[in-house]
Each structure stands twice: as structure tokens, then as C-alpha cells.
Amino acid sequence: MTDTPPVVVIGAGHNGLVAAAYLARAGRRVIVLEASDDLGGTAVTRALMPGVRAPVVAHLAPLLDPRVLKDLALARHGLVFARTQLRSVALNPAGEALVLDDEHILSGPVGAADHDAYVRFSAKMRRFADVLGAQYGRAPPRLAWDRWRDAWPAARLGLDIRRLGREDMREFLRIVTMAIHDLVNEYFDSDLLKGAIVADALWGTKLGSRSGNTVFTYLHRLSGQARELGVALPRGGMGAITEALASSAREAGVDIRVSSRVRKINVSAGRISGVVLESGEVVPAATVLSSADPKQTLLALLGARHLDVELAQRVHHARGTGTTAKLNLVLDGLPRFLGVSEVDLGERLLLSPSSLYADEAFNPAKYREYSRAPIMEITVPTVHDHSLAPTDCHVLSAIVQYAPHDLEGGWAQARASFEIMLLETLERHAPGIRQQLRHSQLLTPEDLERDFHVTGGHWHQLELSLDQALMLRPVAGLAQYRMPVEGLYLCGAGAHPGGGVMGTAGRNAARVVLEDGA
Amino acid sequence: MMRARDHYQQVVKHTPFHARTSAANTLNLWHRWRDYTVSDAYFDVSLEYTALRNACAVFDLSPMTKHRIEGPDALAFLDRLVTRDLSTLAPGRVAYCVWCDDRGQVIDDGTIFHLSQGVYRLCSQERQLEWLARSALGFDVTLTEETHEVAALALQGPTSAAVLKRLGLAGIATLKPFAMATFVLGPTSLLVSRTGFTGDLGYELWIDPAHAEYLWDRLFEAGELHGLKPMGTHALDMARIEAGFIQAGVDFLPADRAVRTDRTRSPLELDLAWLVDFKKAHFNGRGALLREHERGSRYRLVRLDVEGNKPAKDAYVYDDRRRVIGAVTSSVWSPMTKASIALASVAQPWGRPEETLWAEIYYQKELKWGRANARCRVVPGPFFDPPRRRQTPPADF
Numbered sequence: 001m002t003d004t005p006p007v008v009v010i011g012a013g014h015n016g017l018v019a020a021a022y023l024a025r026a027g028r029r030v031i032v033l034e035a036s037d038d039l040g041g042t043a044v045t046r047a048l049m050p051g052v053r054a055p056v057v058a059h060l061a062p063l064l065d066p067r068v069l070k071d072l073a074l075a076r077h078g079l080v081f082a083r084t085q086l087r088s089v090a091l092n093p094a095g096e097a098l099v100l101d102d103e104h105i106l107s108g109p110v111g112a113a114d115h116d117a118y119v120r121f122s123a124k125m126r127r128f129a130d131v132l133g134a135q136y137g138r139a140p141p142r143l144a145w146d147r148w149r150d151a152w153p154a155a156r157l158g159l160d161i162r163r164l165g166r167e168d169m170r171e172f173l174r175i176v177t178m179a180i181h182d183l184v185n186e187y188f189d190s191d192l193l194k195g196a197i198v199a200d201a202l203w204g205t206k207l208g209s210r211s212g213n214t215v216f217t218y219l220h221r222l223s224g225q226a227r228e229l230g231v232a233l234p235r236g237g238m239g240a241i242t243e244a245l246a247s248s249a250r251e252a253g254v255d256i257r258v259s260s261r262v263r264k265i266n267v268s269a270g271r272i273s274g275v276v277l278e279s280g281e282v283v284p285a286a287t288v289l290s291s292a293d294p295k296q297t298l299l300a301l302l303g304a305r306h307l308d309v310e311l312a313q314r315v316h317h318a319r320g321t322g323t324t325a326k327l328n329l330v331l332d333g334l335p336r337f338l339g340v341s342e343v344d345l346g347e348r349l350l351l352s353p354s355s356l357y358a359d360e361a362f363n364p365a366k367y368r369e370y371s372r373a374p375i376m377e378i379t380v381p382t383v384h385d386h387s388l389a390p391t392d393c394h395v396l397s398a399i400v401q402y403a404p405h406d407l408e409g410g411w412a413q414a415r416a417s418f419e420i421m422l423l424e425t426l427e428r429h430a431p432g433i434r435q436q437l438r439h440s441q442l443l444t445p446e447d448l449e450r451d452f453h454v455t456g457g458h459w460h461q462l463e464l465s466l467d468q469a470l471m472l473r474p475v476a477g478l479a480q481y482r483m484p485v486e487g488l489y490l491c492g493a494g495a496h497p498g499g500g501v502m503g504t505a506g507r508n509a510a511r512v513v514l515e516d517g518a
Numbered sequence: 519m520m521r522a523r524d525h526y527q528q529v530v531k532h533t534p535f536h537a538r539t540s541a542a543n544t545l546n547l548w549h550r551w552r553d554y555t556v557s558d559a560y561f562d563v564s565l566e567y568t569a570l571r572n573a574c575a576v577f578d579l580s581p582m583t584k585h586r587i588e589g590p591d592a593l594a595f596l597d598r599l600v601t602r603d604l605s606t607l608a609p610g611r612v613a614y615c616v617w618c619d620d621r622g623q624v625i626d627d628g629t630i631f632h633l634s635q636g637v638y639r640l641c642s643q644e645r646q647l648e649w650l651a652r653s654a655l656g657f658d659v660t661l662t663e664e665t666h667e668v669a670a671l672a673l674q675g676p677t678s679a680a681v682l683k684r685l686g687l688a689g690i691a692t693l694k695p696f697a698m699a700t701f702v703l704g705p706t707s708l709l710v711s712r713t714g715f716t717g718d719l720g721y722e723l724w725i726d727p728a729h730a731e732y733l734w735d736r737l738f739e740a741g742e743l744h745g746l747k748p749m750g751t752h753a754l755d756m757a758r759i760e761a762g763f764i765q766a767g768v769d770f771l772p773a774d775r776a777v778r779t780d781r782t783r784s785p786l787e788l789d790l791a792w793l794v795d796f797k798k799a800h801f802n803g804r805g806a807l808l809r810e811h812e813r814g815s816r817y818r819l820v821r822l823d824v825e826g827n828k829p830a831k832d833a834y835v836y837d838d839r840r841r842v843i844g845a846v847t848s849s850v851w852s853p854m855t856k857a858s859i860a861l862a863s864v865a866q867p868w869g870r871p872e873e874t875l876w877a878e879i880y881y882q883k884e885l886k887w888g889r890a891n892a893r894c895r896v897v898p899g900p901f902f903d904p905p906r907r908r909q910t911p912p913a914d915f
Binding site: 267303305306307308309310311312316484485 | 594595598619620649652653655656657796797799800802803804805
């Protein structure tokens, strides 16, 4: 290869690998440096106990960028989906569960009016989500520009909104900052239906259903372009995505090094000169892409001294307090959820019986306490994928909210009682589940911060809301992937368009690097 | 003695020299400078100025905002704050600096004293503690405002070195410009820096407020035969315009106070490019200043020699074709150069050295207004810059 210094990518999560693969395919020599002993970031499959593996952090891929799938030939590199188009099953404490897909209510205890309203609602939301989705595949608009071509994305955003037509444009602008609670009340009667919808606005965020911005977070989730996949379950767990990405990247020549934690990003003469590893090894590079969170990248690895004062303050104050925990269980046999048929057990189970329940689950997080009546998104991937565990054994994977990173009194003393409370909650919906329990793993945001190197343990690196989205993600002035020190780029979920195992940030960042000729 | 909780009853403080300055202020002219009241003039502005340029004069500098910066990252912190390279500023040296916001617009100017290894004092006209605290993210530094803990006098003029020698400050003659040294003075110690705001030979004296009056008395004893006089703000202002020194709030709007973004100025627009070092490590506003350096500035600060004898106060500045291109920010009749002089901010590309511009001066004679279009010459250097300012050892007067 050439003598030119390599491009260094910090972090072998999905975005880091996506960026690395694109750059290598464009002819760059790329080294990926991963702090953990395994690659994959939060899209990983790890052993829970001998012979049983699970998607320990992220467990579904509702937003995976189809361009990434295609460009990087992930199918050829072994990515197979055990299920696509997963349905939602709203667990009903009082009886029959509600089953719905992206367009229709399929069954459940709701009236005809709600059936019709859901068709109207979901069509409209998809239409609005497409406006956002269209912004995701490119660097976000700039608020100020001095080259006319930089004005184009802003004009496109305006045009995309305008093209909705007068009625829908007004509606879009009316609802985009609203609380999802108020919006679902405009459409529906059924508490169970409302609870299921609002929950999808809340995963990974520090927001309740009555928080502003939650229509936006709902649209963000819908904005994934992979309509043909829907909510998909990779065979082999989420690690299958990052393994396929790693395989594709390696084929293009990327050198992926695990157990290589970056301690410092070096600057000399006003530009990036390389990185220093924990071991003390220096890896020279003129271009560094970081998929680590923006605070870690800019304040810990680079250092505020290389940034302007107000900019450093904006990064420092960017909100990113994780409130999402993960519970992974190994069970003897299939769990039996009340009101859920065995066929539906493999779908996406939502524990959020009403919008008020979801909002009240959030309340304690504001006061640094955990929810005693939490919301959960539950999957039993082994229904579709027995590569994860022996046939007599099943994995239950649950995203749990709310469990604030900054818990009063700390997690060390609270985690045992929190875990017991979660199991009791599950027991009420799936009687006997505790007798089936062989192994349990709880990851609090504190664990996510420590084991997966995310400041604040936030699911999306930084809170996802309009004040930290598009041209404001991670903060105003840094939204174009290029950081102020020449040669440094952000390529992770803390950059536009954000989190949710999309790979879009990595792809966009790589394109910007190539555009710069860096 | 006021109890601490009654501090609000005295809104404006007296400086530690007040007993002496108020006794000397025969005109009873005062104005407010930050937390303190200070003298506009003591007995006659012209005579105070004359003392400054021909003998020496004392100015009460105590209200100057002073911040102490120390800790392992003190140098790195300051070097990121200001546009100038401070890595070569040795202990015992002083540097004039400006600092900018993220847009490369000047917040304030001031002097940084390297008091002892790793311990610095930043003196500025405006309060800066909040900006310093915001700038401290990621640095291991301790910031203390010590405005009230340090009393200060400026002793300026050709006989100032002789006065200090007579005061018994052995070795004062070898003190170079922008150097400082500590001397024993009676019961206390006195920090003397060869700095000032007059463009003349001069010193600034820094002392524990408890010994302020002692210093004043000893200084006037020592200065009796050297023509020492007290000097107020008006005389100082004449001197600083002659020296071409800019003042915050007068010649530029501190960027943190600006509402309208086009009203601020970068160091390059204030003729301070010599203070901006693009080769050193990152400093605040560097990116914006580098872009300005490459693409050109909007404005230029110019020194104008104005025809006639009328000060060009607040005058519009025109080019040869009667287009308004800027305005005067400071102006004075300069007794030393026998000229009406002014500092002005003009739009680029105007203001090149020796260019002819025009000032529209409005003046009043016995309540009747008149207007003059005065030809102005753009002067390349300071109006007044005597060799004695730099000469070491200074001549003995």
C-alpha cells in the first residue's frame, strides 16, 4: 500500500465499521481501533451462559439504512434476517393483547373507529417520516453558509416540507414539536393502542409521553428507509450486522484492531496527527473519524483546549443522560404471556398499557429514581432463531425504561432490587416466568457507559430531540461531521441523523471525508 | 466600619488612595469606573497632561479589574484564551494581549503579568471572570478575581524613573519595558512593572491596599523636586490617544456586550495583527480569524492626522468621493505633536497608510454651530512614540 498515513476510525460499532468500509472501498487505508475485546459496539451478540448467546444491548434493527445493506453487500457477507416486518403486540393486563403492523390493527380489543383511525394515522405519520428520512441520507442543512451549494440542503428541507401540500405542511409543522400523548388523544379511544404507539416514541430517550418533542422522536423511528425490512431481527442476533459489516470492511482492506482503546487524539500544528492508545502506542493519522460519543471524542480524547470556548460549552452541556436499561434472560422453554398466542410470541411485545402509564413510568427519572412500573420492549428472538440457544432453552431480551444513569444513591446498591422488580413485573404478564429463569443479566446505563464506552450510557449517545437533531446534532456548528480541528470527523450516533442502528451517520461521514479529499 | 452584610449601602467604593486623591482633587470632579469612584481631573487637565509629558504624573489605577490565574494548566489556559503566544513569556515579564469570542471578535484587551512560575495576573478594563470561568472547561486552573485586593498607581512621564530611584528602589534603572520586579518599601513590598497607558517612560506600582496611603505619601515626597503631580482620567485619555492605544467601549465594542454582530471588531480590524499568532497552539477564535486573514477584513482602525485645530469628535469619515466610509472613535488636540489627531474605524479597502480621507467636524462657537470638512492623512505609526519610552537605563532628569 501507499506511504500515506492511514485513516483511523475510533470504535468498531456499526457506524465506525460502515464509515471504514466506505472509505476503504474508495481506496483509503483504514485502521479501526476498538476499545472492547470484541467488535460491534452496542450491536453485538454475546454469550450469556455456555451455549446461549443474546443481542445484549440493541435487539432489533428498525432503522438499518438500506443503502448500507446494498453498498456494502451485507447479504453476501452473511447477514440474514430471521424475521422481517415484525408486528407489535401490546400486552394487555386485562385480557387479549392488541396486534398491529405498520398500517393496520390486526386483532385486539379495540373498536372499529380506532381501526380506521390507525390506518389514517399511520399513513400520515409515514408521510411525515419520509420528510425526515429524506434529510437523513445527506449532511444536514446549515443554518449559515457562505457557499451557495451549502444552501441547497436547507432549501431541500424547506421544499420537502412544502411538497407535503398546504394541509399536511401545516399539520407537520403543528405536530412536530408536540407531545405524542396529545396527538394520540386526537386520534384514538383505546388506552392500549395509545400506550403501544407512544412507547415507540420513547425508546432510548429521556422523555415521557407528555414531553414535548415526542412526535419528532416517533417520526424519527418511522423514518428508516428500509420499508421492505420493517422491524427486522437478524439471524445470530444484532452482532450479525456488525460481523457482516466487519467482513465487508476487511474485504475492502480495513484493519480492525480490538482491545485497542484510544486514550488521546493528537493535534500538531493545528491539525490531527494521530491517536495514542491506552498501551502508549501512537498511531499516526492525518484523518480520524470517531464513532465514540461527541463528549468523549471532543472533551476527553481531543480536549476542550483545541476547541473554541462557546463550542466546548455547547458540547459539555449537550444532553445525554441514559435512562434505558437492558434485561436479558435465559429461560427453560417458551414464556407464556397472558393474552398472547404462541404465534405472536415471536413478535415485538410492548409493555405500555396506556399513554399515562408510559408517562408516569418516566416521572421518577426526572428525580433520579427508577420506574417502579416500567415500560418494556420485549423480544424472544429464539422463537425465530435457534442459532442463539439450544432448542430447550429461550432468550428473552427486554429494553426497560426508565433507569436513569444518575440514579440517586448509585446503581451499586439499587441494581438488585431493580432487577427483582423487573422480574416481578414480567411475572404479572407471564406467570411462571421466574420458575423458568436460568440466567439473568441486567445492564444499567452505568454498565453501558463502562462496558460500551458511551458517556452517560445513553442509547443514542446524545438525547434525540429537535434541539439536538439535524443541523443541531450534536450541537450547532458541528453538524456537518467535520470537527473544528482539521482532519477530525464524527461518524457515530451522536452525529446526524442519530441513533438506532442505522449506519447512516457512518455513511454520511465517510462521504464528507471523501468530499474533503482527506 | 461597615458590617459585611451592609455592603450594599455603599454602591460605589472608594479606592485605597481615596483619602489622598480626594484631598488633591481641588476641582471635586469624579466619575465612576466599575466599582469605584475616580478623579476626572485634580486641578487642571492641561497642567496634569503637561506634568505627564514634561515631568511625571500619578494616576490611580486601583479600579483596574485584576484576575489571578494559577494551577498546572495556567499557561495552557491563557495561551488558549489570548491570540498571542505566551509560551515565551518568562516569569517577571508582562505582555499586552487581546482575547476574542468564538467568532474572532475582540472581547477585551489587557495585560498579563507572569508573577512567578505558573502564576499569572490578567488586568483588564472589563470584568472577565465569567468568560475566564467558561474558558476553563478542561483546564486545571484556579481563577480568582483580586481587584479589591491589589491597589495600584501608574507613575508615568520622563522623570518617573528618577522618582522611583529617589524612593529607594535600587536597580529600578535596569528594569526594561514590559518587565517587573519586587522591591522592599518600608514595611511592605512593592511590585513595579515598566508598563503604562501613556506611550511614555513609565511604571505601574502594585501594592497591598493597607499600605496604599503610605506609598502615595512616599511617592509625593520623592517626587517633589521632579515635578510630580496627580493626574485624572482626562489627561490620561489625551496621552493614550497620542500613543495610539485603543480603549474598550470607545474604540471597539466588547464582543460579549454586542447585540448587533456587525458592531464588533476583530484584532485584525483593530490594527492588532501583530498580536495574533496563527503558528501557536489553538486559541479562541483562531478558525474565524484564519478565515478573515485569508479572505480579508471588513474594517480597519486608522490613525488620522486631521487638518486644522478642531478635534474631530464623533466625526464621520469620508473618502475622496464623499462616501461615508467610517467614523472617528477617539479624538484630541495633541499638544505634543501640535496636531488634531484621531482614531477611526473605516471600511476596507480604505485607510491605507498616507491615504487622504476627510472628516466632517461639527463644532460650536458661542452657541453657533459650524461645520468643517477637514482633510486627514492616514498616519502609519503612533502619533507619539519617544525613544525614552524604551530606553534602558532611562535618562536621569
